[in-house]
Amino acid sequence: MDLYPFFDWLDTSMLADISKAYGGVFAVVQMFHLLGMSMLGGMVLVGDLRLLNVLLKDVPSEQVIENTQKWFTVALIVVMTSGIFMSSAVAMKLYYNQMFWAKMTSLALGVTFVYAIRRPLLKFNHDTIDPWTIKLLAVTSISIWFTVAASGRWIGFS
Amino acid sequence: MSKQVILERVAIAFSIAVICAGIWFWGEQIRYVLETLALAEDY
Numbered sequence: 001m002d003l004y005p006f007f008d009w010l011d012t013s014m015l016a017d018i019s020k021a022y023g024g025v026f027a028v029v030q031m032f033h034l035l036g037m038s039m040l041g042g043m044v045l046v047g048d049l050r051l052l053n054v055l056l057k058d059v060p061s062e063q064v065i066e067n068t069q070k071w072f073t074v075a076l077i078v079v080m081t082s083g084i085f086m087s088s089a090v091a092m093k094l095y096y097n098q099m100f101w102a103k104m105t106s107l108a109l110g111v112t113f114v115y116a117i118r119r120p121l122l123k124f125n126h127d128t129i130d131p132w133t134i135k136l137l138a139v140t141s142i143s144i145w146f147t148v149a150a151s152g153r154w155i156g157f158s
Numbered sequence: 159m160s161k162q163v164i165l166e167r168v169a170i171a172f173s174i175a176v177i178c179a180g181i182w183f184w185g186e187q188i189r190y191v192l193e194t195l196a197l198a199e200d201y
Contacts, residue, residue: 102183109176117172121165133166140173143180154187 004095010084011091019089026089029082036078037149043072044145051138061134065122072114099158103151110144 010016019026047068049055056064087094094100118137126134 113172113176117165117169121162121169124162124165128162129166133169136173137169140169140176143177147180147183 007091007095010088013088015085015088016091019085026086029085032078033082033086036075036082040072040075040079041145041149043068043075044141047072048138048141051134061126062122069119076111094155097155097158099151099154103148103155106144106147106151110141110148113141113144 019029046055047065050057050059050061050064118141121129121133121137
């Protein structure tokens with residue numbers, strides 16, 4: 001599936017007009033993007049490090065996962081909304097950037113992983129799940145979101 | 159087979175695939191950086 005028409009449309013859309021013309025608006029949206037990313041990263045780390053028994057050992061892991069999952073969803077919405085706006089400013093440049101596609105692929109994998117596997121599985125009592133599966137889940141989650149963040153940062157240098 | 163067992167198996171298969179893909183991807187990036195550094199040293 002070629003997404004060129006979408007990027008071509010985005011490059012000439014009203015969003016692109018605003019993001020290219022008003023540096024201040026772009027800066028504010030970028031601030032929300034960074035805030036959302038730090039929140040998302042924080043929720044991933046707190047949840048997964050609890051699953052790995054590294055922190056918050058005195059709090060039931062079910063409770064930690066339930067609380068972090070809510071804020072993870074909020075952060076994901078903020079990151080994706082602001083990300084679409086920011087990408088409109090350089091849509092065609094991003095289309096030809098390999099690291100951008102690495103980030104989008106890992107983001108798609110991350111979202112699929114969280115909502116189709118991690119979340120439904122962790123709704124069960126954690127004591128009934130094999131401890132090594134839980135640890136593997138946590139390591140995979142940290143790896144995916146690290147790749148999303150690192151490849152996102154790499155876009156600027158590739 | 160219960161839903162939990164299916165999810166556990168899917169989680170294990172997905173995790174192994176993702177970790178292998180991650181090792182390959184970052185391995186390629188590190189190899190590229192090292193090659194670039196070696197080229198820079200030649201000049």
